[in-house]
Amino acid sequence: MLKIHEQIERLVKGEAPGPSPSFTASHIIMALLVLGDKGSLGRKRFTEELGIGEGAVRTLINRLKKYSLVKVDRSGCSLTEKGRELYEALREKVGEFVELNGNVPWNYRYSIGVKVRGMAKLLRMGLEERDAAIRAGADAAMIIAMQGGNLLMPGVSNLSEEQPSFASMIMSSFKPSDDDVILIAGSDDRIKALYGALAAAYELLGKKR
Structure with a gap:
């Protein structure tokens, strides 16, 4: 289970030193659970589900895209195959x-x-x-x-x-x-x-x- 924890920590910290992100590990987990449970969501609905500001959601989506966990198209934001694997590992616990x-x-x-x-x-x-x-x-x-x-x-x-x-x-x-x-x-x-x-x-x- 530490492996999942380490993956989430890596997502929060990113790859290089810089300003603290406007989201937390809990926001990342919630994003994965929401998209895994509900499927593709538009940004407005996704923001409402997460309960955080639009700017933080935008930064969060970009971070998840960078690590190939989500994709964004006309239908909205959804998990990639890699993102679904992490979602399923989370839901197992x-x-x-x-x-x-x-x-x-x-x-x-x-x-x-x-x-x-x-x-x-x-x-x-x-x-x-x-x-x-x-x-x-x-x-x-x-x-x-x-x-x-x-x-x-x-x-x-x-x-x-x-x-x-x-x-x-x-x-x-x-x-x-x-x-x-x-x-x-x-x-x-x-x-x-x-x-x-x-x-x-x-x-x-x-x-x-």
Whole structure:
């Protein structure tokens, strides 16, 4: 999984020293997931899906084109074969985003989570993932691992035993298997919650076995 993380890092940094890009690793992953899930998109729709400014999207598209991951034609922007390979590798690990309604331990308007498959053994305490979510703009984050048939907040609690109704909601929403990790971010801004969850997932994907 480090291989995917390294590819994304290379895309963010580019090949030569220069000014910091106006996009992050999370924006690159979101771009790949959106195009992989939805197919060809016009620039306006693509910008709306990513939730960032037109200038940042233009720079992002140019970077992805430079690395032969996307192509742009009259029908819009779409993944190349190389881009689809990276998308499929991401989707093998990263599930769909799930927007949760109620029954979460905070009062923010939006709570968005994502499942990362087969990474619980690398999670440690989940502090790095939580911090990544906050740096990405989320106001709160929760990291949950599925281990031994139980939903655990590492070093904090066994949700399956201590908060069974919440655990049941998580199980029905994400359908995790053993060794999966669920990363949930909260904010009054939907885009910040979305990118908070994705930043936490990206942090986890960079862990070495």
